[in-house]
Amino acid sequence: MPSDRAVRISHSVLFGLTLLVSIIALIISATLVAHYNNEGYPPVHTGAYTARIRILLVASVWTVFFGIILTVGFQLLGTHLAFGILSHLIPTTIGFILYLIGSASLTGLTAKIDCGKSGDGFSRCGVVKGLVVVSWIDTIILLITLIFLITLAFIARGRYGVHKSTLYAD
Structure with missing residues (x-):
């Protein structure tokens, strides 16, 4: 079983990276939504861009919100059941699914678009x-975080039975 210190450091690094990248995604997606709401979405696939960018906005808000709660809460009250394995797995899984849906769908929509040749018809193409x-990047970090949490859950269950539900190795 990993030591408490190893769990605390791993948790801080993973959730810190997740939080940092999610804040960057939040800023980018919020500015895109604000810009396109004022100026209009690109003329090609207008509704498609609206939905996909907003999914990523929701994913980033979700991940930033729960990232702050879980990071600060775990550092202050890590042994409390409120910050146990299940309370980490559920929001992280939802954030991962939202990012996966948004990333894959926006990638599929923009994969064949060359921003240099798109001209004035697609403002903020590079953004x-x-x-x-x-x-x-955030999807990959969330996947690594999920693997970390699931591994800790299996280790805790194997060592302590079903009653052990915090991330620590008491």
Whole structure:
């Protein structure tokens, strides 16, 4: 079983990275939504861009909100059941699914678009492509975080039975 210190450091690094990248995705997606709401969405696939960018906005808000709660809460009250394995798995899984849906769908929509040749018809094309990259990075970090949490859950269950539900190795 990993030591308490190893769990605390791993948790801080993983959730810190998740929080940092999610804040970047939040800023990018919020500015895109604000810009496109004022100026209008790109003329090609207007409704498609609206939905996909907003999914990534929701994913980033979700992940930032729960990332702050879980990071601060775990550092202060790590042995409390409120910050146990299940309370980490559920929001992380939902965030991962939201990012995966948004990243994959926006990638599929923008994969064949060359921003240099799109002209004035697609304003902020480079920013949309940047959002795709950042959202994929956050999806990968969330996947690594999920693997970490599931591994800890199996280790805790094998060692302590079903009653052990905090991330610590008491």
